[in-house]
Amino acid sequence: MVTDEVRKAIDANNRRFSEGFLKGDASITASIFAEDAVVFPPDAPMVQGRGAIEEFWRTIMASGVKAVELTTIEISGSGDYRHERGTGIIRVRPPGGTPAGQKIKFVVVWKHTADGWKNIWDIWNASP
Known part of the structure; x- marks a missing residue:
């Protein structure tokens, strides 16, 4: 079961994740990840640990x-784990290039830690 409190915490983390991009500050974006988190970028090797994720x-x-x-x-799960399913848009402005947007779909596994709800597994890919 997902309580309002859990939903609010995950929503706040997602806002913080996005805030890092708006400010160009990877430490803000990485702050929502657990120390032992793993990111699964499309067509790339896994990235393990908060320091590597920040980089x-x-x-x-x-x-x-x-x-x-x-x-x-959707958010589902119980106990210390929640599973989030969603969509998004990645906005790109490459240096000297034309701005573009890429639609994505994602799944995140959240874990309740001593520091609150933290992203422990994050996977996404392009969406039509």
Whole structure:
């Protein structure tokens, strides 16, 4: 069961994730991840650990990703784990390039930790 409190915490984390892109600050974006989190980027190796995840997002931001808009469709789970399913748009403005948007779909596994709800597994890919 997903309580309002859990939903609010996950929504706040998603806003913080997006805020990092708007500010160009990978440390803000990475702050929602657990220390031992794993990110599964499309067509790339897994990225393990918050430090490596922060560096991953820093590289993505430098490539021209300026905004990420996430929409939660469903949150399920119980105990210390929740599973989020959603969609989003990645807004890209590459240096010297034309702005573009890429639709995505995603699944995130959240874990309740001593520091609150943290993203532990994050996977996404392009969506038509």
